Amino acid sequence: MANHEAPAPRPLPGHIAAALAGAGGATDSAGQPWAGRSLAGDDARIHNFEDDDGSADASYLAAVVDLRAGTVDETAVVASLATARVFIPIVAQLAEEGESAHGLHADKQADMALVTLKAADGRTAMPAFTSAAALASWHPDARPVAVYAARAALSAVAEGAELLVLDPGGEVTFVVRRPAVWALAQQQDWTPSYMDGELAAEMGRAAADFPAVRRIELLPGGGVASRTADGSAMPGGGAGPELQVVLYLEDGLDAAGVQQLVAGLQAEWSRNVLFGERVDSIEIKLRRAAQ
Structure with a gap:
């Protein structure tokens, strides 16, 4: 999902x-x-x-x-x-x-x-x-x-x-x-959100307040890659979403529970200053946590 x-x-x-x-x-x-x-x-x-x-x-x-x-x-x-x-x-x-x-x-x-x-x-x-x-x-x-x-x-x-x-x-x-x-x-170095350890820690701390989330993983989003004029794939330069957040969830949540959890997490992240500065756009994927 x-x-x-x-x-x-x-x-x-x-x-x-x-x-x-x-x-x-x-x-x-x-x-x-x-x-x-x-x-x-x-x-x-x-x-x-x-x-x-x-x-x-x-x-x-x-x-x-x-x-x-x-x-x-x-x-x-x-x-x-x-x-x-x-x-x-x-x-x-x-x-x-x-x-x-x-x-x-x-x-x-x-x-x-x-x-x-x-x-x-x-x-x-x-x-x-x-x-x-x-x-x-x-x-x-x-x-x-x-x-x-x-x-x-x-x-x-x-x-x-x-x-x-x-x-x-x-x-x-x-x-x-x-x-x-x-x-x-600002003439500062830039680190992509999917490679940002400080950002991952911040997002993980926010997710810890949601018991159904066992862990999260940050990966390059589907919008990172792009294509050249001749159709060749290029692993960068795309318009976004650049960050894929994988949520590993415990069993037992129904669709309404999942929707409420995701909305709550997004609201929590959006209030984080670091997230606001370093994340352009995200896509969220759900996985079942390993037992």
Whole structure:
């Protein structure tokens, strides 16, 4: 039996909000706001990184190759982003509309805006591209703005996006989920929830208050894996659920009892600060405890 829990919006922890406020998440790598950009003059430059040919970061590419080969997990890919440059697409949007002498409507003023996407589960996602060519292929009219991935993560937080999607529509699309986005924004290491011993201990302590639960086990969820454009499986970069919680239960519970237990556990976990920060989405599976 499996129970898929849809992710709910998470309030920003104080340290994340402080990082966002102090780093100007709504601005580009030069500290300039996204709003009010023109398409002329210096604002039309592709990016502000000197000697940058627009190609993908070598460390990121190497990490993806290793991930596809199964020699590393998705932690290595996120770690490679700590020093990587990415491109965020911005597009023109109509800020003010005017009327000509002939009664025709025309653009009077256009601002530049960040592009966001809607994920399958309804959450907001921000696209980012590892190369200028990948962005141009995805949206030829978008302006590429080069930023460090940590800055892109801060911009995602500012826009209310819980996912950072690298190279959507490319050969390899890698999804950075909310806990990893927050860690990247703070320039901290990220540990997936299914590998997090501290989290497992916290969840286990909460489960100890439910006598019918003999033990719990944390495993990678069905949403961790992803597929490349050619259909090849990749053991990471999926959108979630990323955490599978296996509950080993004693015999004797009826369906109503199981439902009540699972609901109680989820409520208990959701009140835990550590769980809120480190878990993006979960799926629950039930097993009979060995006698």
